[in-house]
Amino acid sequence: MIVEKIVPAYYDSNVYIINKKILIDAGMTPDYVLPRLEKIVPVSNIELIVLTHAHFDHFGAAPAIIQKSGAQLGIYETEADALKHAEFSSALNFGQACPDLTPDVFYHDGDKIPIGKGENGEEEYLEVIHTPGHTSGCMCLYEKNSKSLFSGDTIFSEGGIGRSDFGNSTPEKMTQSIQKLTTLDIQNLYPGHGSPTHKNAKHSVDLSLKFSERMNP
Ligand SMILES: [Zn+2]
Numbered sequence: 001m002i003v004e005k006i007v008p009a010y011y012d013s014n015v016y017i018i019n020k021k022i023l024i025d026a027g028m029t030p031d032y033v034l035p036r037l038e039k040i041v042p043v044s045n046i047e048l049i050v051l052t053h054a055h056f057d058h059f060g061a062a063p064a065i066i067q068k069s070g071a072q073l074g075i076y077e078t079e080a081d082a083l084k085h086a087e088f089s090s091a092l093n094f095g096q097a098c099p100d101l102t103p104d105v106f107y108h109d110g111d112k113i114p115i116g117k118g119e120n121g122e123e124e125y126l127e128v129i130h131t132p133g134h135t136s137g138c139m140c141l142y143e144k145n146s147k148s149l150f151s152g153d154t155i156f157s158e159g160g161i162g163r164s165d166f167g168n169s170t171p172e173k174m175t176q177s178i179q180k181l182t183t184l185d186i187q188n189l190y191p192g193h194g195s196p197t198h199k200n201a202k203h204s205v206d207l208s209l210k211f212s213e214r215m216n217p
Pocket residue numbers: 053055134153
């Protein structure tokens with residue numbers, strides 16, 4: 001799996017480009033994201049945008065990318081309605097209206113999103129892990145050959161955790177969700193904000209669990 005990243009502007013989420021054709025989150029600001037994406041891969045190559053959750057800082061640039069690429073949009077099934085909800089999408093917080101964005105693909109816990117062939121010619125997948133907490137339909141994505149976790153805003157590097165005080169947060173489920181992540185063999189942690197972790201990533205996830213146990217007992 002090849003992972004490339006657009007370093008975000010302001011409050012934009014990280015944008016990860018997988019194997020030159022799939023995006024994990026899209027960032028918020030089209031004028032910032034599109035030219036930087038174009039430097040890595042022709043935008044027309046993008047086939048699929050997978051959103052870790054329906055927050056505006058993660059999907060605001062998606063309509064512009066879809067317009068140029070015809071990419072499909074995928075999101076956890078129970079998160080889809082929040083895309084059009086001014087409060088739940090946090091669009092209001094950013095002083096924006098919700099764009100007219102309709103997902104094409106709806107995910108469930110355990111789904112496998114094909115991303116192409118690995119080094120040995122075998123199919124590789126991003127496995128969907130439902131991690132309610134930050135929002136009720138948040139998901140993380142795990143690629144087992146490279147032991148990589150894309151954690152959205154559920155956990156961040158160095159033991160961080162996402163806020164769980166939004167209208168559609170489920171703080172009572174946050175610790176249980178992070179507990180699930182601690183059972184994975186993780187070498188690379190790619191969070192929705194801030195720097196990825198490539199060293200002691202498992203330790204970082206364990207620290208996030210401890211933090212959540214204190215914050216969301
Ligand atoms: Zn978020």
